[in-house]
Amino acid sequence: MEMERILSIGGRLQKLLDDADAEAKRKISEARRKAEELVTSAKVDADYRRSRAQRGTGIDDFIAAEEKRAKKEAEKISEDYVKKVKELMKIPKKRMDEATDLVLKEVLP
Numbered sequence: 001m002e003m004e005r006i007l008s009i010g011g012r013l014q015k016l017l018d019d020a021d022a023e024a025k026r027k028i029s030e031a032r033r034k035a036e037e038l039v040t041s042a043k044v045d046a047d048y049r050r051s052r053a054q055r056g057t058g059i060d061d062f063i064a065a066e067e068k069r070a071k072k073e074a075e076k077i078s079e080d081y082v083k084k085v086k087e088l089m090k091i092p093k094k095r096m097d098e099a100t101d102l103v104l105k106e107v108l109p
Contacts, residue, residue, distance in 0.1 A: 088096075
């Protein structure tokens, strides 16, 4: 009888060990799944933030470069107009009046 009792206890202990092993494996599997989900989520978030940062930086750099280019172009145009004004100022007043009269006579009947 004692042997049966020992075998019975041994069987129950083995079953408990098997159950504990299965539970441990299940918990490990669940923990790995959650960890993978967290890592994937973090990667997606990091990629999104990096992408936004790159676009923002790229846009800021592009805008700054275009503003600089536009400013140079505006300065060049301004210089050209100053030169043209100076040349027009050299034309004698009498000749300017004659040209104005001629244009008005052609345009207005």
